[in-house]
């Protein structure tokens with residue numbers, strides 16, 4: 001599925017508005033329910049927040065994994081979950 005959004009849009013809002021199906025829990029970067037795998041376009045996503053970094057570190061997440069609730073997007077991004 002391909003969707004379009006404004007630059008700087010919150011991925012959580014884009015996902016919910018377009019029914020992408022990403023599961024969200026806390027929406028605060030703590031529970032990691034919204035873990036996604038970025039396939040391309042990592043450079044178009046805002047850097048990890050301190051909270052996201054802490055949560056991903058606990059999960060031993062790979063560099064290409066992100067928490068959708070913490071990301072803003074500024075260009076093309078392809079991901080899966």
Ligand code: FES
Nearest residue numbers: 025026027032069
């Ligand atoms: S919904 Fe809990 S970390 Fe994203």
